[in-house]
Amino acid sequence: MNLHEYQAKEILRRHGVPIPDGEIATTADAAEALAAKYAVPVMVKAQVHVGGRGKAGGVKYCATPAIAREKAAAILGMDIKGLTVEKVLVTIAEDIGSEAYVGIIVDRATKKPVFMVSAAGGIDIEEVAASTPEKIRYHPVDPRYGLRVFEAMELGFFLYDDVKQARAAARIMQQLYAAFIESGCSLAEINPLVVTPTGKVVAVDGKMVIDDNELERLPAIEALRDDSSEDPSEVDARKANLTFIKLDGNVGCVVNGAGLAMATMDLVKYYGGEPANFLDIGGSSNPEKVVNALRIITADKNVKAILFNIFGGITRTDDVANGIVTATKANPLTVPIVIRLTGTNEELAMKILTENGFSASSDMDEAVQKAVALATGGAK
Amino acid sequence: MSIFIDNSTTLLIQGITGRDGSFHARQMMEYGTRVVGGVTPGKGGQQFDGTVPIFNTVAQAVAATGANTSVIYVPPPFAADAMMEAAAAGVKLIVCITEGVPVLDMTRVYPYVKEMGARLLGPNCPGLITPGQSKVGIIPGRICKPGPVGVVSRSGTLTYEIVNLLTKAGIGQSTCVGIGGDPINGTNFIDALEAFEADPQTKVVAMMGEIGGTDEQEAAEFVRTRMTKPVVGFIAGQTAPPGRRMGHAGAIISGSAGTAAEKIEAFVAAGMGVAKRPMDFVELVKARL
Numbered sequence: 001m002n003l004h005e006y007q008a009k010e011i012l013r014r015h016g017v018p019i020p021d022g023e024i025a026t027t028a029d030a031a032e033a034l035a036a037k038y039a040v041p042v043m044v045k046a047q048v049h050v051g052g053r054g055k056a057g058g059v060k061y062c063a064t065p066a067i068a069r070e071k072a073a074a075i076l077g078m079d080i081k082g083l084t085v086e087k088v089l090v091t092i093a094e095d096i097g098s099e100a101y102v103g104i105i106v107d108r109a110t111k112k113p114v115f116m117v118s119a120a121g122g123i124d125i126e127e128v129a130a131s132t133p134e135k136i137r138y139h140p141v142d143p144r145y146g147l148r149v150f151e152a153m154e155l156g157f158f159l160y161d162d163v164k165q166a167r168a169a170a171r172i173m174q175q176l177y178a179a180f181i182e183s184g185c186s187l188a189e190i191n192p193l194v195v196t197p198t199g200k201v202v203a204v205d206g207k208m209v210i211d212d213n214e215l216e217r218l219p220a221i222e223a224l225r226d227d228s229s230e231d232p233s234e235v236d237a238r239k240a241n242l243t244f245i246k247l248d249g250n251v252g253c254v255v256n257g258a259g260l261a262m263a264t265m266d267l268v269k270y271y272g273g274e275p276a277n278f279l280d281i282g283g284s285s286n287p288e289k290v291v292n293a294l295r296i297i298t299a300d301k302n303v304k305a306i307l308f309n310i311f312g313g314i315t316r317t318d319d320v321a322n323g324i325v326t327a328t329k330a331n332p333l334t335v336p337i338v339i340r341l342t343g344t345n346e347e348l349a350m351k352i353l354t355e356n357g358f359s360a361s362s363d364m365d366e367a368v369q370k371a372v373a374l375a376t377g378g379a380k
Numbered sequence: 381m382s383i384f385i386d387n388s389t390t391l392l393i394q395g396i397t398g399r400d401g402s403f404h405a406r407q408m409m410e411y412g413t414r415v416v417g418g419v420t421p422g423k424g425g426q427q428f429d430g431t432v433p434i435f436n437t438v439a440q441a442v443a444a445t446g447a448n449t450s451v452i453y454v455p456p457p458f459a460a461d462a463m464m465e466a467a468a469a470g471v472k473l474i475v476c477i478t479e480g481v482p483v484l485d486m487t488r489v490y491p492y493v494k495e496m497g498a499r500l501l502g503p504n505c506p507g508l509i510t511p512g513q514s515k516v517g518i519i520p521g522r523i524c525k526p527g528p529v530g531v532v533s534r535s536g537t538l539t540y541e542i543v544n545l546l547t548k549a550g551i552g553q554s555t556c557v558g559i560g561g562d563p564i565n566g567t568n569f570i571d572a573l574e575a576f577e578a579d580p581q582t583k584v585v586a587m588m589g590e591i592g593g594t595d596e597q598e599a600a601e602f603v604r605t606r607m608t609k610p611v612v613g614f615i616a617g618q619t620a621p622p623g624r625r626m627g628h629a630g631a632i633i634s635g636s637a638g639t640a641a642e643k644i645e646a647f648v649a650a651g652m653g654v655a656k657r658p659m660d661f662v663e664l665v666k667a668r669l
Binding site: 106108109111112113142143144181184185186211213214216217245247255256257258259260262263265266267268269270275278283311312313314315342343344364365 | 400456457479480481482483484486487488490491506518519520523533534535536537538539540541544561563564588590591593594595614616617618619620621640656657658659
């Protein structure tokens with residue numbers, strides 16, 4: 001789960017990270033009022049879950065409250081990479097002397113949280129990583145000790161020569177690490193970490209991605225979820241305990257297991273079709289999950305054929321068959337459906353489907369070819 | 381022969397009285413796995429299905445039964461502790477089926493288990509099976525048959541798909557290992573490949589990877605430099621959009637590292653057979669036997 005910048009900053013502030021004051025506004029009036037309250041130049045920043053907000057015109061410097069009003073009016077309602085901006089962060093604009101990058105991810109290779117820091121921070125950090133990797137220092141942290149002072153200082157001196165600044169950065173990195181652990185992050189970053197002309201070290205932007213597996217035990221973090229920032233069909237799927245990602249093709253796929261789901265999509269493509277989605281109904285499926293899956297998939301008007309690919313292990317294929325029958329009785333399908341079922345209780349599932357006028361096969365390759373042919377109007 | 385488990389495997393089931401644990405305990409016993417005990421705190425002294433003794437702790441269970449392997453079916457918030465408890469009790473092979481273990485928990489579990497000298501498989505994995513001898517986890521027994529192919533995979537149902545195709549074509553398996561799709565797991569492709577290379581029964585290895593990370597590329601390098609046995613590979617997620625999570629935390633593409641194209645290229649460079657479709661495994665494996 002992604003947090004908004006303002007949410008990440010609130011968490012970092014609680015851990016002591018120096019961050020310029022800021023508050024959320026949902027109207028131009030409110031943005032103007034905040035700018036007037038701060039009585040210094042502010043930044044108005046779109047709060048949406050995409051990178052490149054600045055380049056899309058969603059981040060503006062505003063010298064006066066009147067300008068803040070004008071910019072907020074322009075940014076609110078703006079579409080950035082398919083997402084509508086509903087909130088802006090109005091925050092005191094810092095004078096920027098230098099920009100550094102400080103981030104932590106959980107690294108698969110070392111199996112540890114790893115700090116990545118660079119004195120060349122800012123909006124082009126990906127470019128820095130790609131073209132001048134020597135400007136980035138990687139430092140794995142032993143989670144049993146956390147980021148120790150001497151390690152933090154080493155990273156601080158990698159960023160700054162000045163001992164005061166190095167020390168301030170080291171403190172911020174320890175605070176960032178504490179926030180990272182306590183909030184169950186898979187990624188946390190400050191970019192840029194700024195040194196102001198007066199020598200203060202402050203965090204001007206913050207980002208946190210929470211490991212979804214942590215949310216059950218962190219209700220306060222779960223409460224920060226913003227449904228309006230996600231595709232409605234994905235929100236719907238999440239509430240139905242399905243893993244769903246919407247794509248642009250026309251073959252709707254319902255599969256059990258992430259690996260098989262990806263392999264099914266690949267096979268659709270192999271035979272000249274385009275998958276409309278990734279959808280994993282998970283392990284212990286019940287008919288209700290199938291009903292929800294069909295509802296979500298049929299809501300996509302691009303879908304021209306539906307493909308079920310179920311390999312029953314824990315999943316009982318008769319549960320899936322019952323789900324298909326129930327769902328299509330309530331809402332008759334307007335597009336053809338191709339069903340492939342094999343594994344646990346396969347005979348029973350086939351019987352249920354045949355009795356209700358469906359045909360099903362047990363061969364994946366055959367089923368995919370058939371679904372692609374139906375979706376492309378039999379042209380293939 | 382086989383890898384990791386065989387008919388000398390003596391198994392404990394952590395979470396034996398839970399919904400999933402009890403269901404799969406029966407499946408494993410039916411398959412012939414030597415289930416010697418179960419662990420559920422508070423139910424020590426009872427029996428599971430009248431035959432399997434239940435203990436309060438793994439240490440008690442190990443002391444009483446001498447079990448060398450444990451399989452974990454406890455809910456995600458307790459899984460990290462369950463893995464460490466098994467390692468602390470001296471269990472040598474720990475298989476964690478639980479899906480949804482927080483990755484930060486795994487940053488602490490992994491080094492501990494290693495220090496204790498245990499092998500961990502998973503979490504978020506289907507376990508493993510040595511056809512005809514022992515099954516630990518949830519891989520359906522009836523789709524497997526004993527034979528010369530070692531199978532290692534990051535996925536569950538995709539593994540079943542391919543094992544089923546092989547069995548139907550008359551090609552059996554030495555051991556099928558599901559390493560799991562999480563970003564931090566106890567056993568990786570190289571561990572399994574190394575074991576298959578050393579196993580006299582295994583003649584060919586079938587390997588199923590996914591997008592995300594660099595495990596498959598490193599495995600390909602291992603195949604190229606260290607293996608004499610032929611390996612056939614497959615990568616799921618060729619059509620996955622970059623940067624989107626596809627259910628497995630591992631299936632995230634970061635930068636250029638971990639695309640399907642990159643992994644397939646590594647397979648080709650290592651002289652591996654590359655299956656474009658699941659069904660291609662049959663011919664590719666057959667040609668190498």
